[in-house]
Amino acid sequence: MTLAHEMAFASPHITAYAVEATExxxxxxxxxxxxxxxxxxxxxxxxxxxxxxxxxxxQALFSQAE
Amino acid sequence: MSLLGSADQTRLRTEFEQLTRPVHLLFFTQSLGCETCAQTRQVLNELPALSSRVIIDEVNFVLEPDRARRYGIDRVPAIAVAYAQIDHVSAADGSADSGDLVDTRIRFLGTPAGYEFVSLVQAVLLAGGGESQLSEASRQRLASVQRPVTLHVFTTPT
Known part of the structure; x- marks a missing residue:
């Protein structure tokens, strides 16, 4: 999870949720x-x-044709 | 009773000595109809005892819908990680003024137990002024993102 959180911290445009799936x-x-x-x-x-x-x-940010 | 053993407490206390600014964990909760809010509170309550720069701001999800919306929280229990630019610890009166928080856009939905507790500690260190672990190439790549992006990373408690 830390990677997605690091990305959110680094970019003002990214929000990252760690979701506890069973909850x-x-x-x-x-x-x-x-x-x-x-x-x-x-x-x-x-x-x-x-x-x-x-x-x-x-994959997360650049895999879709803009 | 603490959830953490004394060795873990000592290690975390040492890690949190790196914090250079107050980290606010906005804890969105409600008293009724939330099975795991109590266990999330129990986990969060471990942290302020280990550093005066870790502050839990409890937000009533039912009574403060505007605050929940501002942080993109639509369910409980949830945590939004923010930090204050003014350091109350070194301030003369020691007052914790949470008026002017910077949002890190780091969120947790559900109880940060098990491996997610490690993620929570990492988030606190990052928000508290710690260094990013991202490579320089990654940071440059991220700087080119100009549209809003939302990531949901699903995990389980083990």
């Missing part, structure tokens, strides 16, 4: 969380598992 089953269902960690970016992009820092940043 928020409605959110876990909504985003079809079957394993953790799972990251959802802007309700659309899904990232499964833990990735290296550079790969995570690329």
């Amino acid at each position: 928020h089953p409605d959110l876990a269902r909504k985003y079809r969380v079957t394993g953790v960690p799972k990251t959802i970016v802007d309700n659309t992009i899904e990232i499964l598992g833990a990735l290296p820092e550079d790969a995570f940043i690329e």
